[in-house]
Amino acid sequence: MNVSLAAKLYQEGLTLREVGAMVRRTPAAVLFALRKAGIPRRPNCNPAWVRDYPRVEVTCASCGRKFKRRQFHYLYGGGTRSKPNPPRERFCSSVCEAWGSRRRAAERASRTTVIEVTYR
Numbered sequence: 001m002n003v004s005l006a007a008k009l010y011q012e013g014l015t016l017r018e019v020g021a022m023v024r025r026t027p028a029a030v031l032f033a034l035r036k037a038g039i040p041r042r043p044n045c046n047p048a049w050v051r052d053y054p055r056v057e058v059t060c061a062s063c064g065r066k067f068k069r070r071q072f073h074y075l076y077g078g079g080t081r082s083k084p085n086p087p088r089e090r091f092c093s094s095v096c097e098a099w100g101s102r103r104r105a106a107e108r109a110s111r112t113t114v115i116e117v118t119y120r
């Protein structure tokens with residue numbers, strides 16, 4: 001593939017699909033070549049989506065990584081309203097969620113008072 005041509009077309013404002021049609025490659029192949037050449041991908045989204053569905057930066061409750069979520073899901077975290085526990089939307093991945101629920105279970109177990117009743 002002519003990477004310099006693809007880069008020039010992409011930087012002139014054509015989409016990956018259009019560039020791919022010009023250089024006879026798939027958009028994914030064009031993206032890969034451009035990334036290898038150090039050309040960043042343009043933010044590919046409709047401004048109306050950004051306006052209607054703003055995103056917020058969230059810190060994962062388990063691993064502390066920062067990621068972005070739709071604001072709606074952040075505010076109404078999957079319908080989970082259990083207060084001391086972070087809702088599902090505060091975790092970056094299902095692995096972190098499982099880890100968080102494990103930790104929560106351990107914390108809950110430490111808070112629980114066990115009463116033994118013996119019947120005679």
Ligand SMILES: [Zn+2]
Nearest residue numbers: 060063092096
């Ligand atoms: Zn995480």
